[in-house]
Amino acid sequence: MKKIIVVCCVLLALPGARALETWPNGARAAVSLAYDDALDSQLDHALPALERHGLKATFYLALANPPVRRRLAEWRAAAQRGHELGNHTLFHQCSGQGPGRAWVAPHRMLESTSVAQLLDQARVGNSMLHAIDGRQERTFNAPCGDALAAGQPYWPALRDEFVALRPPGPATAGLSGAQLVALVREQGARGGVVNLVFHGIGGDYLAVGKEAHEELLAFLAAHRDEYWSATYLDIVRHQRGAKPGWVLDWSDEFDGDALDTRKWTPEVAGHGFGNNEMQFYTARRENVRVEGGNLVIEARREAWQGRQYTSARLKTAGLVERRYGRFEARIKLPRGQGIWPAFWMLGADIGKVGWPRSGEIDIMENIGKEPGIVHGTLHGPGYSGEKGFGAPSALAPGLQYADGFHVFAVEWEPGEIRWYRDGRHYHTARPAAVPGEWVFEQPFFLLLNLAVGGYWPGYPDATTRFPQQMLVDYVRIYQKGQ
Structure with missing residues (x-):
């Protein structure tokens, strides 16, 4: 998620979908x-x-x-x-x-x-x-x-x-x-x-x-x-x-009926997260559940803890942290003005060094007013928030990410991070390319969330329909084969 100001603490098939595996x-x-x-x-x-x-x-x-x-x-x-x-x-x-x-x-x-x-x-x-x-x-x-x-x-x-x-x-x-x-x-x-x-x-x-x-x-x-x-x-x-050169290290296929809390921790908070977001994140089944082979993160228009929207945000901090690898998820995005889904990573040392020195790797972000575009972005000292080092990946004209599942991934190796959408490479970051300090040689953890509103996406309007769901078919981590 793009950060506008420094955050002092961070808590953390389908009918009609076109799968993107290669056979x-x-x-x-x-x-x-x-x-x-x-x-x-x-x-x-x-x-x-x-x-x-x-x-x-x-x-x-x-x-x-x-x-x-x-x-x-x-x-x-x-x-x-x-x-x-x-x-x-x-x-x-x-x-x-x-x-x-x-x-x-x-x-x-x-x-x-x-x-x-x-x-x-x-x-x-x-x-x-x-x-x-x-x-x-x-x-x-x-x-x-x-x-x-x-x-x-x-x-x-x-x-x-x-x-x-x-x-x-x-x-x-x-x-x-x-x-x-x-x-x-x-x-x-x-x-x-x-x-x-x-x-x-x-x-x-x-x-x-x-x-x-x-x-x-x-x-x-x-x-x-x-x-x-x-x-x-x-x-x-x-x-x-099946990914050439990569060996599966960890995964959650969301095959069961309940969130695996050995892998994910739901965050319960509603302080805006430095972005003036409007939702309160809960651990309720209404907002986060596993059903039909998917993780479902659902944003709802409802009053809760002083906020007018609820949703969910999950993290693997303290449970699954890795330095380097291929980090991949197959996701069907929600749609609508002010809707902001993300699949991303934060440095595991954020509690000690703070953000953005911890580093942030946004594997995928989408804002509802851009239904055919996702963004892959890096944030670090000197290039955080709206100055993040990133690039977009656009679908063909007329297509929208909410219409089907897509695979979003980064391949992270020493001194280089590469972004992929449906197997297509669209962005690369290296120490010499970023306009600041490179802080990506230590373990990171994963996050999945669905925000409502914020400085970057703007806010829901009369066209925005609720509830909105972010469906995650799987999340996988691969390591380079020997």
Whole structure:
């Protein structure tokens, strides 16, 4: 955030979005085919069809289901041929509430299953899967897409046992081959990952016909240049380690149902932050939450603690601090006059030396009156506030950052910081270029916030609509590979 005066203390996929990952062989999107529950028809029909077309998929095994025990050798053989065996819990507990849930047995309802019991299940399940395929890394698919055990979110307790939580996909039961292909085309046009989840194939329940399934696989095999089909684990590995020369060091994928306070601290304050900002930052769920695979920071027009707006601001100070690296986030920005989202960094020594001697790296800032422009800026002694050393990155005429997700990053190495937007390099800072002292050779921490008003963006007016949301798909830190 641009600073106008010195601050004495600092506290700290998506429908319609165009993803900006790059995929093997230049494919426009990745396709994850998942088969849930461990059903006979998956081994009888789905697996042979996948093999014929040379495609890989993920089978999420509910490990107490009889086809696991009866056909263990076939599941092991599938893993040996490159398919992924994922964890779908031991007993497939689901909520028994709501329409269509009469089939859930009382002793397997999530309402009577504790988070601790599900964690035990996850660990036992991973041990069983390791005995089948010998692998250590595992992804998880939540049965029925439910998130609460005994009324509490359970993914935060399980997340350390897994590489990733697989997001839900559209319902496929009963669709024709043409409809399945249309789903791939529609979702693939946005980029990112197309997630399709199946149960029965030509049998069992929630079934897709063998012919429809075959038509989908034939389409994917014939369009390998457009769609990269892979196991979900391989897709996640690619997403997290695909930057040439950089190795993933830390990330928050926002896959769960609650903010991970081991990584982020919400700031609670409303003193204007030296910029005459109008919001009060809270830690309330109304202003900051994790849902739908995204961090949501929401600015609201409401009276709170003497202010007329609320929002949120998060920091990693004292939790995650790094000197050098690639710092990256995939974000969908809000819109509107007076709206000011930012993804940025501050020197970890700010409490000792103050600002701007601590240094500030603004990876991305946007002000609502410039909907097609973001700014990357450096602040330090002699070049702070409106004199910051920065550059803009503009979209093509008529496009706006609030219309979809974009990837914002800096690559910071000794004596140089480079700014990127959607992989495009647009700004570089070096000691000889900045009009003051270079203070960027010590650890920094990350911040994400959504301000309302301030000297630079101006203030909301009659055109500004509330609430406004800043959606963050992920935040990642990479280090240079050896």
